[in-house]
Amino acid sequence: MSTSSEEDYLRAIYEINLTHDAVRSVDVARALDVSKPSVNKARAKLQDLGYVSNTEYGPITLTERGRVRGAELHERYELVKRFLRDVLGVQEETASEEAHGIEHAISDDTAVKFKDFLNQLGDTAHEHGSH
Numbered sequence: 001m002s003t004s005s006e007e008d009y010l011r012a013i014y015e016i017n018l019t020h021d022a023v024r025s026v027d028v029a030r031a032l033d034v035s036k037p038s039v040n041k042a043r044a045k046l047q048d049l050g051y052v053s054n055t056e057y058g059p060i061t062l063t064e065r066g067r068v069r070g071a072e073l074h075e076r077y078e079l080v081k082r083f084l085r086d087v088l089g090v091q092e093e094t095a096s097e098e099a100h101g102i103e104h105a106i107s108d109d110t111a112v113k114f115k116d117f118l119n120q121l122g123d124t125a126h127e128h129g130s131h
């Protein structure tokens with residue numbers, strides 16, 4: 001079981017990897033506004049959990065398990081942010097900040113319900129000709 005901090009690092013690595021072939025510690029540090037030593041400590045913990053390859057130096061490489069869990073965390077964050085923004089009308093920046101905290105507090109079942117609700121809402125909007 002990973003902590004919310006470890007999940008933050010894993011999601012950041014996953015998201016950086018969506019647009020960059022190599023994920024460097026400095027990229028993660030910048031994304032999370034933390035120090036490189038903090039990233040290296042988290043990297044070691046993520047290695048212990050089997051989420052990143054066992055390399056102390058060089059780019060951070062997600063394992064298959066890390067890619068799967070990173071994708072889940074990314075989707076959960078995006079679902080919560082979208083709900084706050086699109087359903088509740090929360091401003092983008094506030095929705096991003098608050099989704100960051102909420103994503104760790106909800107269960108997998110609740111995340112699925114968020115997804116189902118937003119999909120139904122999207123289907124309803126398309127049926128009525130709005131976007």
